[in-house]
Amino acid sequence: MTTNPGSAAGPQGAPRPAKHGGVAFLLAQLGAHATELFAQRIAALDLTPPQAGLLRMLAATPGRSQRELADDLGMPPSRFVPFADGLEQRGLIERRRNAEDRRLYALHLTDQGFALLGELAGVAVAHEQQVCGALSEQERGQLLGLLRRVAEEQGLTPGVHTGFRSLRGK
Amino acid sequence: MTTNPGSAAGPQGAPRPAKHGGVAFLLAQLGAHATELFAQRIAALDLTPPQAGLLRMLAATPGRSQRELADDLGMPPSRFVPFADGLEQRGLIERRRNAEDRRLYALHLTDQGFALLGELAGVAVAHEQQVCGALSEQERGQLLGLLRRVAEEQGLTPGVHTGFRSLRGK
DNA sequence: TATTGTTATACTCTATAACTATA
DNA sequence: TATAGTTATAGAGTATAACAATA
Numbered sequence: 001m002t003t004n005p006g007s008a009a010g011p012q013g014a015p016r017p018a019k020h021g022g023v024a025f026l027l028a029q030l031g032a033h034a035t036e037l038f039a040q041r042i043a044a045l046d047l048t049p050p051q052a053g054l055l056r057m058l059a060a061t062p063g064r065s066q067r068e069l070a071d072d073l074g075m076p077p078s079r080f081v082p083f084a085d086g087l088e089q090r091g092l093i094e095r096r097r098n099a100e101d102r103r104l105y106a107l108h109l110t111d112q113g114f115a116l117l118g119e120l121a122g123v124a125v126a127h128e129q130q131v132c133g134a135l136s137e138q139e140r141g142q143l144l145g146l147l148r149r150v151a152e153e154q155g156l157t158p159g160v161h162t163g164f165r166s167l168r169g170k
Numbered sequence: 171m172t173t174n175p176g177s178a179a180g181p182q183g184a185p186r187p188a189k190h191g192g193v194a195f196l197l198a199q200l201g202a203h204a205t206e207l208f209a210q211r212i213a214a215l216d217l218t219p220p221q222a223g224l225l226r227m228l229a230a231t232p233g234r235s236q237r238e239l240a241d242d243l244g245m246p247p248s249r250f251v252p253f254a255d256g257l258e259q260r261g262l263i264e265r266r267r268n269a270e271d272r273r274l275y276a277l278h279l280t281d282q283g284f285a286l287l288g289e290l291a292g293v294a295v296a297h298e299q300q301v302c303g304a305l306s307e308q309e310r311g312q313l314l315g316l317l318r319r320v321a322e323e324q325g326l327t328p329g330v331h332t333g334f335r336s337l338r339g340k
Numbered sequence: 341t342a343t344t345g346t347t348a349t350a351c352t353c354t355a356t357a358a359c360t361a362t363a
Numbered sequence: 364t365a366t367a368g369t370t371a372t373a374g375a376g377t378a379t380a381a382c383a384a385t386a
Binding site: 245246248249271272273274 | 376377378379380384385386
Binding site: 021022023024025026027028029030031032033034035036038124127128131132133134135139140142143144146147148149150151152153154156158159161162163 | 192193196200201206207208298303304312313319324
């Protein structure tokens with residue numbers, strides 16, 4: 001179809017400069033940016049975003065099964081295995097057998113895991129500062145409130161997100 | 171979980187429950203979420219987020235070289251080639267030779283490309299509504315203002331983001 | 341010699357689907 | 364029979380680097 005339809009903003013008329021983006025676009029853009037900055041920071045701890053995510057999740061609710069955790073992280077169980085292996089070999093997490101149902105593992109942080117999580121918290125603070133540098137303390141609170149409302153309404157689980165598509169730091 | 175072995179709360183004291191996230195974390199979480207919803211919507215147009223991104227970029231500033239565009243999209247030139255091929259074969263964009271420097275192509279939208287961009291605009295509106303459903307009109311404006319300030323201070327180019335890591339819609 | 345676009349290739353990542361052990 | 368974890372494997376996606384044409 002060459003003749004076409006549609007919108008007039010074509011070859012001739014001034015095409016809307018694809019306005020530079022509404023809230024949704026800015027969220028996507030800033031989200032990717034924040035994720036990238038965070039990935040760079042935690043690379044110093046030899047961690048990737050999904051690894052940091054698992055450590056946080058295990059601190060929040062220890063003893064969960066691999067399948068549950070894999071689901072929360074948005075990865076298939078088969079991928080979770082080598083993913084957890086890496087952290088276990090580094091002594092950051094450990095797999096304990098569940099006595100009641102011996103098919104399941106119960107994953108826990110080790111002392112080393114908790115220690116690293118502590119460092120991670122420090123990094124997160126610096127990261128937050130860097131990202132929010134443009135805003136006053138008050139505005140930061142305002143933004144936080146709005147984002148929380150949106151996140152809740154969208155049905156997102158606090159503290160976890162399945163958006164870490166790649167396992168590599170970047 | 172039953173026995174709940176060991177301390178649920180870390181080696182000793184209660185570890186901060188990895189608080190559910192500051193501004194930076196929420197941006198990452200919501201950004202990934204918004205990107206996913208958008209990808210699902212434009213799949214109906216047989217487009218992926220980076221493809222939609224290129225169409226927008228070509229509407230905003232036509233005639234740019236492949237290398238420039240590839241850089242903006244965060245992909246190596248070698249990956250841009252088959253990426254552009256797909257859109258060209260669908261008649262959405264066209265490669266014109268640059269008379270001044272014949273090494274370069276000048277990429278442009280075709281009429282079909284403009285038409286599809288029009289449809290895309292409609293989708294974007296619906297997407298914005300869905301993501302901002304929790305907020306009043308006023309709050310939406312407030313959020314938009316805050317996000318723009320952050321984006322600007324972070325040095326992000328309006329309208330483009332390199333965060334589309336994968337070529338597939340998802 | 342440097343740069344744009346292209347192709348070739350090797351490598352990583354990923355999902356799917358078998359396989360085991362428990363239930 | 365169904366489920367958690369694991370392993371194997373084939374396919375897709377990716378970057379690196381060589382190449383051709385132009386500057």
